[in-house]
Amino acid sequence: MTNSKLNIQLPGLDLKNPVMPASGCFSFGKEFSKLYDLSKLGAIMIKAATEEARSGNKTPRVAETASGMLNAIGLQNPGVDHIIEHELKYLEQYDVPIIANVAGTKIEDYVSVAKKISAAPNVNALELNISCPNVKEGGIQFGTDPETARKLTYEVKNVSEVPVYVKLSPNVTNIVDMANSVGDIADGLTMINTLVGMRLDKSGKPILANTTGGLSGPAIKPVSLNMIYQIRQHLADIPIIGMGGIATVDDIFDYLSVGVDAVAVGTLNFTDPYICPTLIDDLEKRVESLSLNHIHDLKGRAYS
């Protein structure tokens, strides 16, 4: 059932509501499909696909931190061909837009994965992962150098059959430069990816086998809000899907206030596997109780 007050149109995406699980926190949906109907979701951002299968980093791969967590999974995935044949096939039974996360270590890999996965019948958009902090080569370099990011976005956009959203890394000195460098090519932005961090054990050694990991969860929400706010002062119209520590409807309202069009929920899927449908239900009630005409009535309140 579509609630017209929550319905949002973005390039390639007809969202029933603005809530979707973030990439890497939902795998390819199969496990969650046993808990609730995936068709309820605004969209699904599936786990990153790379050209070849990747076995990821050594364990430990996760460590909890104050109001957050570090992860260094290392883009473990079965490879793009397997994902198209099996994972995306499985998701065909659900009436939900899919945003495929594309990762790689060189431009040719990104291009190849983007070409293949954008041709899958149920992929509606790509999320270009130029910001994974947990792989040794590629990944984050593409997300910290504006020229490289621009070239990569251009190449991927050239081959993609669906709109391309670029996932920005917060591990940069100037986020506006990064957004500007891809803003006229990309169909939208998703932000933010994790912040590089570290946690030590009692003996003073890093807990993660990878030494560092990506920080996510409520701890990073203020960082994300600020970065989105800054970008909105320069790029007023580019679609933005905001993420970073969303746990409640109030968090979603904060993200809308700094100018996002939709939101993604990451870490909190682990805290409460039912968080996405719960937020969607809560959001419906709140929109009614506030007598809003549309959820986007709240958009941009921080600066307008």
Added chain:
Amino acid sequence: MKNIMTVVSQENIADKIYEMVLEGDITESMKTPGQFVHIRVSDNTSNVLRRPISISDINLEKSQFTITYRADGDGTKKLTKYKAGDSIDILSPLGNGYPVEKSGNVLIIGGGIGVPPLYELAKRLNGIGVKTTHVLGFNSSKDIFYEEKFKALGETFIATADGSYGTEGFVTDVTRNLTDDYDRFYACGPKVMLKAVSDALDIDGYVSLEERMGCGFGVCYACVCDRVDGTQAKVCTDGPVFKKGEVVL
């Protein structure tokens, strides 16, 4: 999968070791020993990850089960604050447990906080007439728990690393001197113990692995381990119990 349980009791039974009894309908779905629950330690978002804790005792008639855990970190310390009547949010039951197979003579080997799931297992095996011998390893006498419970089920040996109680050394220092013939072993404890036991005992067995977990149900790929055949397994959904020789220890 998500269930709100009621705390029946909580008790400190050894140094940093707590035993909590929980009640709720989900208990009836706890079919195999060796499964675990994934517990949300507080209802705010200061702890975003749940804590995987093994089930040590199941009482189907009362719809109650017991978890036994070590309070060593921030999250498990919060768990110790729960008292009778409190509600607690768990995902359950998760993972694959130990197969309860009828056979002659079985060795049960636990190390430290790996001991708890073996108690429900030993109970079940005794229930179908399997003789169990228990070898439990701890660091020191202050860390020992469940000795009497296991003794009530069968012969029980304790090893302590510092020699303050029982045999000085590790569980393998006990098993090397056992003279009976055993058909199978079941082990849970640190990886180094599981490896030592697997190498020392020339019989089939099952090992239960511990690993830092994210989601607990196969989504996040945090708790992977390597299989001997070169593929990877998830401890949370493919394990935590594996056949001896299936995974690299």
